[in-house]
Amino acid sequence: MSTKNDVLRLLISSSNEYISGQELAKMLKVSRAAVWKAIKSLEKDGFNIKAKTNKGYCLDDKNDILNAEILKEKLGGLETHYYASIDSTNTQAKRLINEGNNSTILLVADEQTEGRGRQGKSFYSPALTGIYMSYVFHPMADFATSVSSTTAAAVAVCRAIEGLSNKRPEIKWVNDVYLNGKKICRILCEAITDFETQTVSSVIVGIGMNIKTIDFPDFVENASCLGENIKRADMIAKITEELEKVLSGSYDDFIDYYRSHSMIIGKKIDFIENGVVAHATAIEIDPNGGLKVQLDSGEIKTLRSGEISIRKRSD
Secondary structure, three states: OOHHHHHHHHHHOOOOOOOOHHHHHHHHHOOHHHHHHHHHHHHHHOOOOOOOOOOOEOOOOOOOOOOHHHHHHHHHHEEEEEEEOOOOHHHHHHHHHHHOOOOOEEEEEEEEEOEEOHHHHHHOOOOOEEEEEEEEEOEOOOOOOOOHHHHHHHHHHHHHHHHHHHOOOEEEOOOEEEEEOOOEEEEEEEEEEEEEOEEEEEEEEEEEEOOOOOOOOOOOOOOOOOOOOOOHHHHHHHHHHHHHHHHHOOOOHHHHHHHHHHHOOOEEEEEEEEEEEEEEEEEEEEOOEEEEEEEOOOOEEEOOOOOEEEEOOOO
16 A cells, blocks of 8 residues: 555544644654655545645645544444455455344445456555445345345446436446446446355345546546545445335335436447347336347347347447
């Protein structure tokens, strides 16, 4: 982890008390010049840091900070795990389940070093500019019912955005949320099956959203951010609230909302099935969240979650 992030962690943990540059340098085993450089870099990133002679540095309480205390305050009694940096919140959720945790839990990270998307793709998860969360619940239901969690999560994210801003996001079937034609959120739902009962014992709903990420590496295509002055803890709490609402209701309660926010109906698409690229036009979202398409050959078929990858055609 960089000196900049280390300095930020210490300022967060100071509970709004001033820490001198000398103390910071001593705790981190770096020079005072390195501390000063880190402070300036944090200010450039948008953090408001108060500085007083003979007292040191202190974070302004208006900063967008994530930590365990803030999350617990906003999420009430929900079991919540916070990580400054972790490989992947979904991967960590699997570890907790394997260790015997069968509670409804939320995992949140400031940074993911190995963020994951569907079909083995990576999800860029830089520190401090996005939200990276996994919500775990245990439906003990048929797998066909549990796969609807991806649709539910997309609805929860869009409702949260609309509840905290004046933006109107769109959904690219089945698991991406877009704003102004660019992707701002990726959803990855993973089911853990009880082979004895042939039911899904746990579902992990992974959500990654770019809140103020503006610098993307070359391998990240067509990405943007929400671009609103919304604290990440507030967005996490709102998404969790909306997710719990849709998961506790029926599919009929939110499928119309999902349809109304679709960005691909009537558009030409490509999809990959059994390793072969097919061309089609998206017709509608069916009552179960499947995507009905018409192939270029005229054949009508319905695509289901987990079977395909969809992308807009270039022609």
